[in-house]
Amino acid sequence: MERRQGRSNNQQQNRNNNNQRFNDRPKTSLSAASTQEVMIYTNQFKVNIKKNMAVYQYEVIVTPSVQETQEYHDIMHAARKSFCLSIGTYTVSGRTIFTPVDLGEDVTVDLDIYGKKYEIVINASSKVSFNQNSLGEIGMNDRIQVMNLINNILKNALRGMDNLRQIGKLPKFFDESQGRSFYDGLIQSCPGFRASAFSYSTQMAVVLDSVNKFIYNKTCLEIIREIEEDETINPKDVRQIILDEFMFKSVIGKWGQKIPYLVLDVIFDKDPYTFTFVDKNGDTVTMAEYFKSKIEIENKRNDPKSLRSKPLNPKLEKNQPLFLVKMNGKEVHVPPELCIVDKLPNSISNDFNTMRELLTSSRKTPNQKFNAIEGFSKKLFAQKILKEWGIEVDMKPMEFKSKVLESPLVQLGDGTEKICQQNDFRALSIQNSVTLTDSQWILAFDQRSRTLGQKVEDMLYLASQKLGMTVEYSHKMELKNTRDCSEFKRELQAYIKTYGKPIIVVFIIPKDDKYKDFKKICYDESVKSQVISFKIANKIEPSIASNILKQINSKLGGDLFKIKFSKNVNKKTMVCGIDVCHAGNKSTVGFCATINKEMSQYYSNKIYQAKKTEIVSKQLKALIKQALQSYENLNDSYPEHIIIYRDGVGDQQRRDVLQSEVTQFKDAINETYNKSSNKPKITVIVVNKRINQRFFIENHNQDLENPPSGCVIDSTTVGEITSNQDFDFYLIPQKTTQGTVIPTHFYVIYNDSPLDRATIEKLTFDLCFYYFNWSGAIKVPAPCMYAHKIAELYSTLQHNKTTDDLDIQQSLHFL
Structure with missing residues (x-):
């Protein structure tokens, strides 16, 4: 397909040349009809195997x-x-x-x-x-082997292309000669590509995507020295801060092939001149000697594709600590002086203005991305190594028709129902509002910010009028020093002793680093809380206050709206979400499950497990039993169908989910339902957001753009398509106007219920609108996002105490 060559000076000529081809394509409108079809263009190229291969x-x-x-x-x-x-x-x-x-x-x-x-x-x-x-006849295990083969061939093909170099742990290749520098060369933005094989039900394809990487050129040793020289840091805390900065983070070696390393520890009692090891020749050498020889040889090569603007210094600095790193399963030591971090540091990634500038500079429109992919594909697929293996890849990306799902049906406050589009959700009034009763909710702030505290309360009251929510006077808690959380703890305990537990505590904190300290105190007292930073409080206006009130309303058990699901969905359905956060010293499992028939209110809890462990091998059964009991307490019966959305699991881990986690669900059901013959049906859906597939549609100007919200892809580029028990689909729930949308991949790995493919797709899409912390659709169903928020919260808190307060467990307290 010869197209997308740029639409500036030659735009009209291209249109004239392609008029006949485009007129042959079906014309579609972008209304939200369930029968609507659109033509999909992809970044996927069919793999053809030669007959004699x-x-x-x-x-x-x-x-x-x-x-x-x-x-x-x-x-x-x-x-x-x-x-x-x-x-x-x-x-x-x-x-x-x-x-x-x-x-x-x-x-x-x-x-x-x-x-x-x-x-x-x-x-x-x-x-x-x-x-x-x-x-076409081999089993899945052999298909994986063939995909591994093609992936290896593709990586070798990429390595053989001029100006491309793999940077980081993922098989992404970048052209540093086309990079852009920011902030006097401190940050470099490099364009690149990644290519991978993918096996579908009837064919294999190469998925090719354009990518971008930000490289932070300050060495790890420079970061360490800045920490050591920071006079605001207590000398006793320096080493711990350095450990926090690098532990379990990925760094990239600046020498050789720019290999990524996972930092396991920072060794402070050795340096490059005192640390020795045996090299591959059997000689004992110091780290300084080893790298001096290696760098001198590399500098002589004067590699034009090097990840640096000047040659490395072969003489390493003395008195620097060493990184204990993991590489290909082996623990080795490397000097921080020759390493850079594999991503931007928090000081930059948390800076909104800086990140906006960087992302804007690298963001591609769908048209630009498709042009880049199609142009690069011609070079990649012409590489000699592919021909040597008997592999041919179509030069034309795959195209096919797909459908767009109807937007959700929402029950309004007056009892009527309406199909709501993305923008309609912003205007919905709260259907089931709660009351912040006079002096039964606390507003805490620094006594020096009394005026700001009053401004926040006034704005909450003003916003409540439009939302149909009642906000009465708060109990003011003026703190002498919000940096010292012990004062807040004493004041909160005194309030509880005198008046009982407050409905909620809203506190204004000067800096985000105190967030977890205030949260921990509230959880210790089984009190719900809402944090407002000074930055937000200072610029508060009605729209911001409305969003804060919606969060508070949701935390206190109020529904912002209710979605009417398909009649094929059992009225006694429990929807669960599971996600794992790997930040902190342990991996944190977030779990939630709906407990009402409208599937809007949740039971939630968490599990701590070993660091970097994704599969939940134990403790899940206890949480499921508690969730089933919470459902029964509210409905006087147990659910008849349980749907589990399992987020964060890769393709290779689906079997582990079935063997470990689904087994715990079944055990919990057997123990809860005893000998009852009416045990619930189970549907398990694995959710994957980190995929390389991209989809595009064509607008009336013959330019490519993102597919509309609700676009579902369930043929051609999916696996099994003949069964309702084991199938997959791609969904684009959200409306994306900037950059190129990333679809979400859903794989139904278990389904013994009568729900068919179409009903599961529609339910999944509708649930993407049911997240009460956003107006409109998000990338994943609400239970996935709630599970993520739970895992993220408790990972931040590292709060070992598990509250038995059902008022906390049976609420969206984590928003």
């Missing part, structure tokens, strides 16, 4: 045996010349080697590395072969 997979055996760590990778790297002489074209994935050559006998290579002798054998008897005919 054959690939052979063999096991690699290393003796003596080594773990798949950096040592293993060094051994395989050292053997590459021997492999090339023996088998020609090949690629390695873990302990598997792929080649177009049918080996008649074992291939053996002897090496001497790290002062040890190794024997590497390509085991001919372990052969597994793939060809054009067998690819």
Whole structure:
């Protein structure tokens, strides 16, 4: 498809040349009708396997045996010349080697590395072969192997292209020569691409996307020195602050192949001149000696694609701590002087104006993104290595028709119903409002901010009139020093002792760093709270006050609105959300479940588990039983259908969810329902927001734009399409006007209910509007976002106390 070449001077000419082609396409309007169809253009290219193509997979055996760590990778790297002489074209994935050559006998290579002798054998008897005919018949495990092969081939093709270099831990390749510098070179914005294979029900495709990376050019040692020299920091806290800055963060080495490392610890009692190790030649060297030799050789090469503006200094600075890092499963030490952080530091990412400037500079419109992808695809798919493997990729991206779902049906306050579009939700009045009773809610602030506190209360009262919510006078809590949370704790306890628990505490804090301290005190007393920062309080006006009141109303059990779901959805349905946050010292599981028939009110709780653990292997059953009991308490019966939206799980982890988490759901059901034969049906939907697929539609000007809200893709680029028990679909719930929209991928991995594909798609879309902290649709269903907020909150608090107060558990207190 020869198109999207730019629409400036040649715009009219391109239109004239393409008129006939565009006239042949179906014309669609963008109304929200359920039968509406749109033509979808994608960033996906069909993979064609040549008829004579054959690939052979063999096991690699290393003796003596080594773990798949950096040592293993060094051994395989050292053997590459021997492999090339023996088998020609090949690629390695873990302990598997792929080649177009049918080996008649074992291939053996002897090496001497790290002062040890190794024997590497390509085991001919372990052969597994793939060809054009067998690819359509192989099972999923073999399909994964084929995808791994194609991904390796694509990475090698990208590595062979001029000016492209992989930066960071993900297979993304960037062109630093096209980068832009900001703030005197402190930040560099680099454009790039990523390509990956994807297996669909009837075909395989390459997904190609344009990406951008911000590189912070200040070294980790410079960041450490700034912390050490900061006079506002207590010297006793310096080391801990350095640990907090780098622990479990990814850094990139500035030498060699710019490998990413995960920092496990910061070693303060060693430096590059006192730390020694054995190199691959068997010699004992200091870290300073090792890097001096390595950098001197690299500087002589004068690599034009280097991630730096000047050569590295081969002489490392003394008295610098060392990073203990993890690379390919092995723990090694690296100097901070030769590392940069893998993302922008918090001081920049939390700066709204700076980030707006950076993001605006790198954001592409759908038309620009498609042009970049299509132009680059011609270069990538013409690479020699693809032909060597018998792989051809269509030059034309995939196109197909798709549908747009109808917007949700909302029950209004007067009992009528209305199909509400995105903008309609802003104008909805609160349907079920709560009352902030006279002196039964607390407004806490610094006594020096008395005028500001009064302004906030007045504005809340003014906004309540339009929302139909009653706000009476607060109990003022003037604090002498909001930096000292102990005073607030004493005052709150005194209030509770005299008047009982307040409905809610609203406090104005001077700095965000005190947020978790005030929150912890409230949770210790089982009191709901609402935080307003000085920054927000100073610029408060009716619209801001309205949003604050909507949050408060939701926390106190009020419904902003109610959605009328499809008649096919059982009235006794419980919808659950599960998400895991990996920030902090532990991973935090957020769990929530609807407890009313309108599916608007929730039971919520959390679980702490080992750091970086995604699958919830235990404790989930207890939370499910508590949620079922909360549902029964409110409805006098248990749910008949349970729908679980599991967020944050990759494709390779779906089986683990079934084996571990769904098993806990079934155990909780069996124990709760006892011997009842009417046990609830279960539907499990895995939600994935981090995907590479992009979808576009064409507007009346023949330019590409984002698909409308409600666009669902459930054919052509999906997996199984013949079953209601195991299927997937892509959905674009939100309306996106800036940049290119990222769709959300939903995979139904278990469904023993009568709900069909269309009903699940519509329910999922409707739930994206049911998040009470936003007017309109969000990227994921409300239970997913609520679970995320729960995990994020408790990850910040690291609050080990679990409140047994049902008033807290059965509310949206975490908003």
